[in-house]
Amino acid sequence: MLKLNTWTLRFRITALVVVLSTVSAFLVALASLNPVEYRMKAVVGNEVQSLVASAANLVGRDIRAKRVVLKSIAEHLSQNLKDGPGSVETFLRTHRALNEEFFNVVILKPNGELIANMEDEYGIGSTFANTYDFFKQTVSNRASVVSEPFNSPMHGEPAVVITQPVFDAQGQMIFVIVGGIDLRDPRLLSQLNAVKPGKTGYFFILDAKGNILQHPNKKRILANVFAEPGGPTPTTAAALRGFEGWREGTSKDGRRAIIAYKRINEVNWIMGSVYPTAEAFAGLSEARANIWLASAVVATAATILGLLAAQRFLTPLTQLRQNVGRITEGSAEIDVLDIARKDEVGDLSRAFFALSQQRATAEGKLSELALTDPLTGIGNRRKFEMVTAKSLSASERSSQPLMLAYLDVDNFKQINDKYGHGIGDQVLIEFAKRLTTAVRASDTVVRLAGDEFVILYDTMAEGARSADFANRVLENIRLPFEVGDAVLSVTTSIGLAFHAGGATTISDLLRLADEALYIAKRNGRNTFAVRSTSGNLPIHKQVPRLSEVDESVRSETIRFIKR
Template sequence: MPAFLNTKCLKFRITRLVVVVAFAAASLVALLCLYLVEYKMKSVVGGQEYSLAESAAALIGRDIGDKRALLRSIAEEIQAGGRSNAHLIRHILKLHPSLKEEFFNVVVFDARGKLIANISDERTIGTFTAASQEYFSNTVASRKGIVSRAFRSALSGKPIVLITEPIVDSTGRVTFVLAGGINLQSPRLLGQLNTFRPGKSGYFFIIDKDGTVIQHPNQNRILVNVFKAPGGAMPTTAAALKGFEGWIEARTKDGRPAFLAYKQIPITGWVFGVAYPTDEAFAALSDARVSVWIVSSIVAALAGLTGLLATIRLLRPLGRLQGSVNAIAEGKAKIEVLDIQRKDEVGDLSRAFFSLSQQRQNAEAKLANLALTDSLTGLGNRRMFENVLSSALERAERTGQPMALAYLDIDHFKSINDSLGHAIGDQVLVEFARRLNSIVRASDTPARLAGDEFVILFEAMSTDTQPEELGNRILQCMEPQFECDGRHIAVTISIGIAVRANCNVSAAVFLREADEALYTAKNAGRNRYAVAHTTYVSESQPLTYGG
């Protein structure tokens, strides 16, 4: 048996100690690294989920607000003309085809709750009364528009939410109630919200202020009150209904660990929630954990082998000394052989410690852009815009509707930063974004790509003259001087607009067309726009300039 395999041998004991210490150190480093990675990933994933919830809640709030404004304008139109005839009201509704785009259905009830108009099915007129419905009585009592609780429509059988607006006479008495329905299972609504669904198995849900589920991937839970459901409301959901906003790591209703984020939706008082299963969020980390343990074991084995070889080498002088002593004891050598002139291993035995630090595995690629919203301007950021643009191109290709993309750049923005400071530059960007928001439609998507570069996506374009009108409108809204910290700053912009009559094109190509039009506008003198018209069958037509 080799001497180093003898368990009582000093070489074996030192080697065993080296192996144990090396494996323990590698394991400790691996555990510490994995813990730090997991801790940081929780913060990153949770922050991202809350950013998604914030963006979705803002989108829903804006959409509800736009729909209320549309109903209010129609109610005011009816009141302004003093029209109380049901036939005239139905005629006015027909003059607004956008109602069918914004709502699942629009109906009108008289003061007694009798149905007098239905833009989806006129056969139901006179066959239904809303007198006993909460949304009707609350609207009449308050003489104000409301957003109803979610309920199942008696006319369509679908789960809906109603937005109401009262129509009053000159005395202030409610004569009619205008109501627009939102289908909670609408593909359009779900398509918009699916942008905010995290991962493959993550999902979102919406609960009204009373605890009724408005939207959920499990259709059986829609219109069910969370407090009356089996098991009651989850603690995190109950906290969100009391005003909690943020993210937390907890279990879902089905007991699955997940990252849960909650955000209150403006106007409605609803709660938007996002659930992202922990096992999916940490899938890459689980794979890394296995790899780390394998590598740690290999490193420990190599460290043990290295320790064995080093121990043999370090103890070799002691072995020679032992051999000399044995030779003296056997009478085969003289005492002079012990006169060894060494000042290291034999005179001062050194113990070598080998330490190995396993570099921790790189964590999952850093999550790009936690929020879909630009933190400075409040507009969508590049990530949000890329998602919306891809979806919009797919919709436009299906529907055949033309669309336009405007690429905006603030002229000489660098000189503003250099001469007035970055704080003033930031204020210019914020005011610029505010003005953009004031002129776009609800269906348009403004976003900030980077620095002073902005874009606006116009869907459902109806005529070729719209881009020119929009270009002039954007230029005009920027004409008044910007007031920043008491300074009045003249700001001009250059705009490139790409128009697509057929959208069988990639997002990158579409964006490049708008960018090229932008540089055309810049080269033409700035403070203007250039429009590139492109169709499916021909190359870009001559550019149109304006300014």
Template sequence: MRRPGEKFIRNLPLQRKLMLIIMGCCTATLFVSSLFFVAREAKVLYRNQQEYLVSLADMIGRNSAPALAFNDPKPALDTIRPVTEKGNILAVYILNKDGRLFVRYQAAGQVHTALPLEGLPDWASQDQVAEAVRQVTSEAYTSSFLSGYASVVRPIRLDGEQIGTVVIHANASGFLNSLRWNVLVALGFMAVTFLVFCLFSARLQLMISAPLLGLLAAMKEISASKNFALRVTKPCDDEIGLLYDGFNEMLHEIEERDQILRQRQAHLQQLAHYDPLTRLPNRTLFYDRLAQALFHAERAREAVAVIFIDLDHFKDINDTLGHRTGDLLLIEVAGRLGTVVRSCDTVARLGGDEFTIFCQNVANEENAALVAQKLVALFATPFRLGSSEIRVTASVGVTLFPHHGKTVDELLMNADIAMYHAKGCGKNVFALFDKRMNEHASERVTLLADLRQAVELGQFVLHYQPKVDLLTGKVTSVESLVRWMHPRLGMLAPDKFIRLAEESGMIAELTAWVLRTACLQAKAWQDANLAPVRVAVNLSPFHFQRQDVKQSVCAVLEATGLDPTLLEIEITESALMQNDEYTCRVLRELREMGITISVDDFGTGYSSLSYLHRFPINTLKIDRTFILNMMKSSEDQAIVTAIIAMAKSLKMQIVAEGVESVDQLEALKDQGCHEIQGFLVSRPVNAERVARFFTDEDHLQLQNSAAQPLAEGTAQHLVNGKA
């Protein structure tokens, strides 16, 4: 435990500590040296005084020895009387051999009652005299300082034999005066030296403390200003100078680390509030800004438009052209969006291909719709990315504060609903939010929840649509088409739930079920000794992303025992182009197993025709949109002709989808198309009804003999007739 004085000293300022140390050391040194000097002088003075008294006592002893020998006090008294007349001698005593007072004489006017032998009578006993002599002997030194007299006791000898003792008492005032003078000189010397030391100490401590205090002041200034670029000037080259060098080096390191920290903080701030790709505000910053805008709009009673933008078919661009191209496209889109809004508005990227905008002080829905029209029009001009030119459209959803919501989450949710409504209306349009859209969105959420249980509950069924050879009229294969027997909504076509399955990740499980069920059905037809007809299954691009296509197909073929030559795999152009190295390899391995490979809906994707020769493809299926319009549009007619010519040059089979009339049939036959599929032959039907097409009959004979184009009812009649 520290003592209070120690704590007090520790808390003193540095200047006072240095002064205290220096002055303390100096004072102690002066005191010790002065004490030594005074003590030495006192010893010298005392020795001189004693030597004088000893010599005087010896002289008295020699002169009074005969008187003692003859026991004659008178000569002894005559001997000492002249001595006592000296000014400093107080008294002289001579003792005989027996230790009794022989003679004594005291100087006139020098009475000193404190003398030990003075109070003894002449007839004092031997013991009393001996005790007094012992007292004089023991107090001989201290009496000079304390009692003011000096004493000496010397034996008187005659022929080597002690015959008496002489005792002299002298006044010590001279000794004391000299001692006082020496003390005063020492004190004066100490005082002068102390003053000199004070001045020297002040200068010395200033030399030590001033640089340290300057360093302390610099530290306080840097701490207050946070300016680590400041430096202190080195005052000297000693240890304090080294301390300054170390301090400057420390400041340099702190400055560098502070700069790095500031850069990292700025980077983290950027990452926390801005999208790293487009440099637009991210979701967090957008929410914050929109919340503030809604607060001010509510106080000013103004409207705020919240706009949700989603690029159409952006996933296909990523899959076919690569993510790098997709990123460049997003950067260009962000740049264009910024040209439409005002400086007070905010454009943000929520993630993926989703962008959001809020516009402040919007007068009404018409103004919001005008902004949405400008946004849609931005995508009319192609995007040039290096040497490539890409066309992309966007679906836009618009909601208005406070009419369609009063919170950030509510407005964004309604804008998202409006955007999905725009996509449902054909994409590349905008839609203003309407409360009825909520009902559709709610139904979509319910449908998604039902979809998760549909496979487990066995609610999916497969229908099959035959493909017919144009030369023989015979069925070559049937395409498996999934239907959902919803307990509440009835039979649902794929366009009602496939997109939901893709968004929810259910597509892999659903595709696996379709592949397994179709292979089991094909194996049942094979075991029933029906004509060998391939069953076609459309594989989701998700399987190619997971890179488990071959494993899934081989596992199903092994489990069902189906001959691989009776299986046909249909893939879309987007699945064909994504990860093309893996896709090319796995398709070649499947084809080597005997499986037929077809490209479904050809002509609607982003792939180049020049890529096709790299892939082991057996069949191209022309998309139904070209077939439906080929009799009305010369452009679609030209596309169909070009696809057929190109496929023939690559030695691929051609299947035309969506054939519904005899005119389309004849035109396709004239152009050399190999197979057709559509309502002209049959709608998708269940396995039992489609099995009736597995005959050697010419299923196109009736159509070829008809005089007028077949209407939908006629096609249905043909289906029913074959069922």
């Protein structure tokens, strides 16, 4: 049996070196892990805070857009209202596009009497609105209000409403328009899920009083955090007192998590996010074990080598933190991350790379959704304004001519009345497909609202080519529409506005196209007419200009469409 002489200097020096190396390695590992964890938490926390800010901005833009829509409807109602409550209900039902923004829209008198309901006749003549604070505040303050959450009596689901007072020419309040927002709307959930942190993270929304507006746990919607067992978590309580940012804390279900908050200033709501640390720091445990192992190996050589090795191991993490910080600031792209590394730092780099790609993809999808008509899949009014503004700017610089076609489905209301809105929607989808196949790849087809469409022709020559493009569209539309079990004969009327180049505005170009469309309608439909910003009429030269009264009516329509 081998016997060790513990009294030899060699043994004692070796033992001392082993002890010193082990202690040094322990201290080095301990000193290394703390900054690693701190930096990782800072990187993940800042990334989650960035996602929360993006989600808050998304919801804020949506609320702001809904308020603009209601204000536009209120102004149009004030200018075009006829006598009698029946005309108000008729006005409301002609604006079905509101269903894209609200689950229902009603119109009330200042005394609280319900006089129009977009969805049905529920509550007509009742004055139940007088019991709601949001209605009282609207009448008292003469201003738009976003309500606190409540169970809607009209569809029995959690909701908030946006109000908009309507004033007559003398400044007297004559109506209050109320638009309802379903807090369980799957469209809102899908938009938030597109940018949520990781797989197990989620977003939630509170108002300033602690009422839960949105949460993946549907049972908590409309609950107040102060009334729940245990009250609000410390981080939520801080957010309700004004805190914005991220903290590591415990969520309501008892999990440790990165919890971030950002106020939605448009409505004084709070956007929150919970990202469980089990997923957020999944790579940290493995990194910690490998650092201890590396430190133990280095300890057998020397304390100095251990210190140098620890410093070397920290360098890639420092670079990773710096790169992620630059990405967060927007001064670098995600390709600065070293995803080719085969170690733990590479794993973290790939994780951050995937998270950044997920965010970029989600933002791209949100941007695309904001420019796409959900029914037909073509561009919407926002895309029309964006593309037209660019084309007009290019036309002004280069004097390059362009043409705008403004068209709708002839007698579309009769199709809806006879076959129902489901068939009407299929007609609009097929109509959009045929418009797309009738134009060039460089042209833009969008749906403004209802059955109204616009085609923007770039680099268009004046004269006969205008007729060629219009006739191609007319011929495409005249082919029978096979919709469900029905075969329909559908036609369209087209108003063409030709711009020879130079300075003009979207509203002027759209006004000319609308005038031409009005002429085509007056000439019997299923045809087209042309107007030009230069005053020349290359086609239909004998078509008279609109009377002042007709032009006023058309201008009102254009102003409403622009809104």
